[in-house]
Amino acid sequence: MNRKKMLLAGILLSLIGLWIGFDLGQYFTLEQAKAQQIALQDTIAHSPLLSSLIFFMLYVAITALSVPGAAIMTLLGAALFGFWWSLLLISFASTIGATLAFLFSRYILRDWVQERFGHRLAAINTGIEKEGPFYLFSLRLIPIFPFFLVNLLMGLTPISTRRFYWVSQVGMLAGTMVYINAGTQLGQIDTLSGTISAPVLVSLVLLGIFPFMAKAIMGWVKQRQVYANWEKPTHFDQNMVVIGAGAGGLVSAYIAAAVKAKVTLIERHKMGGDCLNTGCVPSKALIRAAHAMSEITHAKEFGITTGDVKVDFQQVMARIHNVITKIEPHDSVSRYTDLGVNCIQGDATVLSPWEVEVNGQRITTRNIVIATGARPLVPNIPGLDTVNYLTSDTVWSLTEQPKRLLVLGGGPIGCELAQSFARLGSHITLVEMADQVLIREDSDAAALVADKLVHDGVDVKTGHKAVSFASFTDEQGQQIQHAELEDRHGNIVTVEFDAVMVALGRVANVKGFGLEELGITTTERGTVEVNAYLQTQYPNIFAVGDVAGPFQLTHAAAHQAWYAAVNGLFGTFKKFKADYSVLPAVTYTAPELARVGINEKEAIEKGIAFDVVTYGIDDLDRAITDGTDEGFIKVITPKGKDTILGATIVGHHAGELLAEFTLAMRHGLGLNKILGTVHPYPTMSEAAKYTAGVWKKANAPQGVLAWVEKYHGWMRRTKANDNTAQKTEEKRA
Structure with a gap:
């Protein structure tokens, strides 16, 4: 906390201390108000404007300092100035004072609170940014909730001062009017609790709850509008239809079947999705082969001499496909059928929020889960379509190892495949536009991985981008393929290659199966837009995995699938917001880079x-x-x-x-x-x-350790003195 903040805090605390020390609260009691009413009325009659100004400033000060007295001032103001004039004075004075308290809290405490507890308040901050005025308005309508506490707490949030002011001005009006109405009969009030009767208090509480009721009603109306153009079936064939049998789809279907719901799983290609067939499984099998080659290459370090070592690339690829075959039963049709899932292979089309068509068959369902995954991004770079380019989907069809492989993209996929092919003997050039590979990671962690890539023979070119590709046949009839790379200074570097691996990210599969016809919205990143419950704008249509984002991880898709399945099947009773707070991720280079x-x-x-x-x-x-x-x-x-x-x-x-x-x-x-x-x-x-x-x-407690050190020193001296005394006694004896 800087000096200015400490000075302001000191002034405020001093003023509050004076209030308490001089017991100024004794002048703001119901008895004092009633006793001074007649005398003050005479003063106001002689100087109405000056009296109004003094009352206004005093009310602002009490509210700004958050000290007791505002309620009594409201009652007294009504008795002194009448209903309408006191309403004008108190309405603005209370809002100005509340805003000052809000600003004091914000200036003195917000930075410290957000700095210390920001990670825990992230969800609250997001909620306030979206619906802060709504919640503030509701709190202002309920006078049993301490207004001074609202002022101070709101100062710690991101809500703007302007919004805080006008919402407070409107929100406090109802409660202020009730107090002022009671204050006009100040002489008849015996206790402060008597200012608001039980029926009035209940009415105000109901008034505070009303915005939440209104929000729920508006949500219901909005749902009606979303479904207005669709006719809901009178009965349903299934409780849930899942489109896509990757990690997200498989887990969604598994959970639905486990709780005895009727569920249909539709997959257009292969069960297991990208992870089993073109992603996690084959890439880790390739990494294992590359690791074995690296172990053999460095065997001398362990005192082991090897002969000539040769990579049989076809055998490497054969093992990869054998691994896929061995894992396939975990995600197979037969396994999921045994679990109670109705598995269908074919192209699904969403006809309405409750209808899906596949192979000419219409299925009605209460809920739909979109788990269609993503595909590799292929950029529109001039000449790329004229050369032999690979993606993470097609690289597994290779039968010959590329001697020279150009890898575009220094993300996890690019780094993993670049290092693996380099360890197997390919000459690798890795191109990354950013200043480091693995751009989301800390620079020291990414640098260590980059150094290892270089050590394994990868030519890492950060700060470069591919601007064009070309392919031609030379005089000997050999096909020559090359790329032009541009660095940050506009310099051009030409790289020849036998194949180029495009690893620049993935694009969500959102087209071609009916989402456009339903008008389901997508984000700027091209993923299906979902709320915290993984619902689209149709509350019974969910999206999980790569098609929804924000994480393109197999375990993230499975994590989301639980929420989608449970919210879809039991959301009438209870819905759960997806929690991404503890989500691990690993890049499987050597060394691995893992983070949570x-x-x-x-x-x-x-x-x-x-x-x-x-x-x-x-x-x-x-x-x-x-x-x-x-x-x-x-x-x-x-x-x-x-x-x-x-x-x-x-x-x-x-x-x-x-x-x-x-x-x-x-x-x-x-x-x-x-x-x-x-x-x-x-x-x-x-x-x-x-x-x-x-x-x-x-974080050892140095002060405590200093005392402990003194204690040990004292114990050493005490022991020595005890021995000396004992020997002296023995001599005397």
């Missing part, structure tokens, strides 16, 4: 006051013995607390190490709990405990 919660970059962007705890894995015994002593664990905590806001791990099996931090965050366990947990030796998991130890050492 916020990283240092995001903490700075959010303006959170935080501490960074870092432990170097090169200090870990098991990592040293395994020859994987590289990387680090970085944990973000609030200042002086062991609460885990986020963890970033770069190292061997970082994804496995991340689980302990994810569990701790999910269940509110801090670093002290991790430190107090016994970890087997020697294991990589000890890195979590040692990270907690780094935090503990940095």
Whole structure:
């Protein structure tokens, strides 16, 4: 807190202290008001304007300082000035005073509160930004809720001063009128509670609840309007129809079947979606082959001599497809049919909010879950369509290993595939427009991964973009393919390649199955727009996974699927907002980069006051013995607390190490709990405990330790004195 804020806080506290110290509240009691009423009326009769101004300023001051007295001032003002004039004075004075209290709170406390608790208040801040006036108006209509508390708390939120003022001006009017009406009969009031009778109080509470009732009614009307052009079936064949059998669709169908709902799952291509067939599974199988090659290449470091090693690329690809075949039964039609899911292969078309057509068959359903996934983004770069380009969908059809592979995109997919092909012997050029690969990650973590890519033979070109492609046949009849890359200074670099891998992100599959006809809206990113409950503008149509975003992760899709299924089947009784607060993610390079919660970059962007705890894995015994002593664990905590806001791990099996931090965050366990947990030796998991130890050492209570040190010194001296005394007694004896 700066000096100006401390000065203002000191002045305000001094004024409040004077109010309490001089017991000024004694002059703002019902008895005093009634006793002074006649004398004050005479003064007002002689100087009405000056009296009104003094009353107005005093009312503003009391309200701004949030001290007791506003209620008595309201009653007295009505008795002195009459109903309408007092209503004018008090209505504006109370709002101005409330706004001043709001501004005091905002100026002195908001930055400190948001800095310290911003991560916890994120949801509240978002809600206030969207519907702050609505909630403020409702609170103002209920006089039993302390207005001064509303003023102070609202000052800590993002609501604008202008909105706070006009909403308060209108919202407090009803309660003010009730008090003023009672105040006109001040002489007949015996107690302050008598100003508002029980029926009037109930009426005001109902008035405060009315905006919520109105909101619910408006929501109902809006739903009616959304469904106005559609005829709802009189009965339904299914409780839920799921379109897409990737991770999101499979989990949605599984949950529906598990709770005995009738559910149909429609897939146009292969069960398991991208993850099984073109994504997670084949890429990890390729990474495993590349890791084996790297192990053999570095065998000399472990005292093992190998002969010539050759990569049989066709055998590598054959194993990848064998792995897919081995996992397929987990996502197969037969398994899900046994679970009670009606599986259909075909192209689904959404005909109405309750009808889906597939293979000429119309299915009526109470709920629909859209889980159609995404496809690789292919940019409109001149000449790209004339060269041999691959995507994460088509790369698995390769039968020959490209000698020279150009990879566009330094995200997780680009980095994983670039390193894998490089370890298998391809010459790789990786192009990334940003200044670092893995742009969402902290620069130190991304730099460590980039260094390892270079070590494995990848030519990493950050700050470059592909501007054109060309293909031609040379004099020897060889096809030559090349790309022109442009750096930030406009310099052009030409790179020849045998194949180019496009890994620039993915585009949601939102077209071609009826969403356009229903008018379902999409976001700027091209994903289906959903609310916190994963509902589209049609409350019975949900979207999960890559088609909805914001995360393109298999486990994120499965996580969303639970909410969509439960909200669709049981939303009449209870709905659940999707919670993304503890969502882990891993980039499977070597070393792996794993993260949960916020990283240092995001903490700075959010303006959170935080501490960074870092432990170097090169200090870990098991990592040293395994020859994987590289990387680090970085944990973000609030200042002086062991609460885990986020963890970033770069190292061997970082994804496995991340689980302990994810569990701790999910269940509110801090670093002290991790430190107090016994970890087997020697294991990589000890890195979590040692990270907690780094935090503990940095946050050790130095004052207490100083006293403990003195105590130990005293104990040493006391023991020595005891021995000397004992020997002296023995000699005397």
